[in-house]
Amino acid sequence: MNTMQATRLVAAREIRVKLRDRTFLFGTLFFLLIAAAATILPPLLSGGPSSVAVTAAAAGPLREAGLQVRTVPDDRAAEQAVRDGDVDAAVVSGPAVLAMDEAPDDVVTALSTQPAVRLLDPDAVDPVVAFLVPFAFAFIFFITSQTFGVQIAQSIVEEKQTRIVEILVAAVPVRALLAGKMIAGTILALGQIALIALVALVGMQFGDSGGLLSLLAPAIGWFLPFFLLGFVLVAAMWAAAGALVNRQEDIAGVSTPVQLAVMLPFFAVIFLNDNATAMRVLSYLPFSAPTAMPLRLFTGDAAGWEPLVSLVLLLVAAAAFVAAGARVYEGSLLRTNGRTSVRAAWRSRETPG
Amino acid sequence: MDAVTNVLRLDGVDRSFGDRRVLQDVSFDVAAGRMTGFVGGNGAGKTTTMRIVLGVLAPDAGAVTWQGAPLTREARRRFGYMPEERGLYPKMSVREQVTYLGRLHGMTAVAAGRSTDALLERVGLAERGDDLLETLSLGNQQRAQIAAALVHDPEVLVLDEPFSGLDPLAVDTVVAVLRERAAAGAPVLFSSHQLDVVERLCDDLVIIADGVIRAAGSREELRATYTVPRYELVVQTDAGWLRDEPGVTLVDLDGARAVFDLAPGADEQPVLHAALARGPVRVFRPVSPSLTEIFREVAQ
Numbered sequence: 217m218n219t220m221q222a223t224r225l226v227a228a229r230e231i232r233v234k235l236r237d238r239t240f241l242f243g244t245l246f247f248l249l250i251a252a253a254a255t256i257l258p259p260l261l262s263g264g265p266s267s268v269a270v271t272a273a274a275a276g277p278l279r280e281a282g283l284q285v286r287t288v289p290d291d292r293a294a295e296q297a298v299r300d301g302d303v304d305a306a307v308v309s310g311p312a313v314l315a316m317d318e319a320p321d322d323v324v325t326a327l328s329t330q331p332a333v334r335l336l337d338p339d340a341v342d343p344v345v346a347f348l349v350p351f352a353f354a355f356i357f358f359i360t361s362q363t364f365g366v367q368i369a370q371s372i373v374e375e376k377q378t379r380i381v382e383i384l385v386a387a388v389p390v391r392a393l394l395a396g397k398m399i400a401g402t403i404l405a406l407g408q409i410a411l412i413a414l415v416a417l418v419g420m421q422f423g424d425s426g427g428l429l430s431l432l433a434p435a436i437g438w439f440l441p442f443f444l445l446g447f448v449l450v451a452a453m454w455a456a457a458g459a460l461v462n463r464q465e466d467i468a469g470v471s472t473p474v475q476l477a478v479m480l481p482f483f484a485v486i487f488l489n490d491n492a493t494a495m496r497v498l499s500y501l502p503f504s505a506p507t508a509m510p511l512r513l514f515t516g517d518a519a520g521w522e523p524l525v526s527l528v529l530l531l532v533a534a535a536a537f538v539a540a541g542a543r544v545y546e547g548s549l550l551r552t553n554g555r556t557s558v559r560a561a562w563r564s565r566e567t568p569g
Numbered sequence: 570m571d572a573v574t575n576v577l578r579l580d581g582v583d584r585s586f587g588d589r590r591v592l593q594d595v596s597f598d599v600a601a602g603r604m605t606g607f608v609g610g611n612g613a614g615k616t617t618t619m620r621i622v623l624g625v626l627a628p629d630a631g632a633v634t635w636q637g638a639p640l641t642r643e644a645r646r647r648f649g650y651m652p653e654e655r656g657l658y659p660k661m662s663v664r665e666q667v668t669y670l671g672r673l674h675g676m677t678a679v680a681a682g683r684s685t686d687a688l689l690e691r692v693g694l695a696e697r698g699d700d701l702l703e704t705l706s707l708g709n710q711q712r713a714q715i716a717a718a719l720v721h722d723p724e725v726l727v728l729d730e731p732f733s734g735l736d737p738l739a740v741d742t743v744v745a746v747l748r749e750r751a752a753a754g755a756p757v758l759f760s761s762h763q764l765d766v767v768e769r770l771c772d773d774l775v776i777i778a779d780g781v782i783r784a785a786g787s788r789e790e791l792r793a794t795y796t797v798p799r800y801e802l803v804v805q806t807d808a809g810w811l812r813d814e815p816g817v818t819l820v821d822l823d824g825a826r827a828v829f830d831l832a833p834g835a836d837e838q839p840v841l842h843a844a845l846a847r848g849p850v851r852v853f854r855p856v857s858p859s860l861t862e863i864f865r866e867v868a869q
Contacts, residue, residue, distance in 0.1 A: 225672050233661065379656030383717065386623040386650045387673045389642065550625060 222388035226396025234404055244408055251412045255419025266304040266320045269297040274307055281326030349514055350489050353439055354507040358482040361450040364405040368397050368451050369458030369467050376462050381549055390546045398451050405447055435514035438523050446506030449534040450478055452541030459545040460556045477503050500526050502533035574636050575601030577725055577756050582631035584617055590780060591617050597775045597785040599756040606771030607760040608864055614780040615760040616653050619729050623650045646674050649723030653730050655714050659703035663694060663713045667720050674721035688716040692742055708736045715743055726750055728759040732766050744770060768860040778868040795863045798831040803852035804844055814840055
């Protein structure tokens with residue numbers, strides 16, 4: 217059996233155990249419900265065109281505008297219909313529009329003449345969407361890398377804490393253990409995101425946001441490779457953090473730098489997303505690139521070559537972190553007395569190759 | 570298996586942790602088909618030695634060979650190891666994790682499953698196989714640990730304190746299982762500080778103290794080597810007169826019963842005559858030293 221086979225066995229066990237973990241299953245279900253709710257509910261709640269009460273004489277233009285028209289004998293009856301809540305609005309002679317507490321824009325528009333509008337940048341993104349999409353990307357990366365990173369650390373500590381690690385190390389190369397855990401974490405994380413994305417896509421079809429979908433598609437396409445490498449980068453740090461301690465309750469203490477490395481870029485991208493210079497810098501820094509670069513692509517600020525360069529930088533950083541994480545992991549895995557310092561772990565490579 | 574070549578050999582193994590020298594020129598053989606007891610006080614270097622054999626630790630100098638060749642990871646995968654600090658996955662079922670460990674040692678899924686079932690039957694855990702490890706009693710967890718060490722039908726067994734924490738019944742089970750493996754031709758190296766268990770069980774003995782091998786050989790050889798001429802005498806009245814007998818060193822005196830050593834080359838018959846001259850002699854016999862006594866003497 218070679219390292220690759222050992223890695224596969226380790227990864228398979230990690231995934232099997234995780235898929236039986238109630239907390240993980242409920243967590244995933246929860247995210248799926250949120251994704252479904254966020255895409256299906258808003259169009260349903262907005263409730264379609266307004267219903268309007270009007271005398272038969274004035275009903276024509278309103279009907280043409282696609283509103284639900286109810287004809288009433290006179291203005292008094294129209295006003296009464298609004299007061300009774302039978303309709304959203306009424307049009308009375310004047311013409312004047314009556315409504316209870318909210319101006320019915322679609323009724324007003326139907327009765328107004330409007331100048332012709334010519335969009336010079338028809339692809340530009342709705343400001344609300346322009347805020348929500350980057351937030352969603354950053355949030356997904358933040359939550360996922362945090363959740364699955366912690367799980368990698370916990371799984372490493374479990375093996376140290378129960379001492380089974382000594383049997384494992386005697387049987388398979390240390391690198392196979394680490395690789396197996398990181399691969400399992402990556403597969404689970406990507407799997408969960410893919411499921412959420414699938415539900416969101418189906419939800420958008422239901423909710424009739426197809427236009428947004430075509431806008432999002434290229435950004436999502438780029439988000440995947442960035443997410444993958446960014447996740448590996450963060451997971452390597454979590455693995456090293458986990459290997460340094462021997463008890464689950466000590467993970468929090470040792471992982472502060474890791475948490476900051478994920479949290480600071482998250483907030484930077486959220487708060488600086490309309491600052492072009494800041495975003496350009498963030499889209500090249502390995503820790504913020506996974507969210508900042510897809511975002512710039514989404515808003516159309518990035519040239520075609522930019523994501524490639526950023527991706528290469530991220531790849532180099534991820535490779536370096538995996539190598540460093542592996543060294544710390546190897547150097548501290550068998551130190552089961554108290555907490556190991558990074559320096560001590562870096563220096564000692566206990567196991568023969 | 571060839572009993573001559575199937576030898577696990579440690580040759581001049583050194584190991585330090587920082588400035589602390591833990592093992593110094595450790596050399597001994599573990600022969601095929603024999604149970605070798607590895608005895609030493611706390612901190613003497615037993616665990617470090619075993620970890621080096623299993624490749625969990627690297628030696629600073631020296632080598633470990635199996636069948637005459639330096640150990641590779643591939644060769645070590647056919648070793649069975651039970652570390653001193655026990656542990657399996659608490660949230661996995663016994664059967665699943667023993668099978669998993671078998672697969673990590675290179676078995677196919679089918680072979681690992683079959684071996685797991687047979688072993689769980691053998692150590693008396695067949696009915697608990699699908700239970701999570703954490704729901705088992707400590708004694709049963711130990712049995713699972715034995716199964717985990719044996720699942721891949723190892724060529725060599727290295728067990729660090731395999732009997733600590735076992736109830737007497739489990740000790741008997743484990744002893745029987747280990748004897749089977751030894752009888753099948755595997756070298757079995759086990760450490761213990763329960764010297765009575767080692768005495769009952771081992772064919773060969775290695776004694777380590779302060780990182781240095783103090784004695785190694787078959788139990789009989791060691792007995793012969795370390796046997797001082799020692800006798801037990803029980804007489805009718807007080808045996809205190811032995812103190813003044815030439816060539817006699819009293820080891821223990823309790824009224825009518827005495828244990829004494831004779832000076833090298835001295836004959837025991839004059840002492841017997843002297844005793845008979847004073848009255849009836851109930852017991853007069855040579856005493857073989859127990860392992861504990863050999864150990865005390867060697868490990869000083």
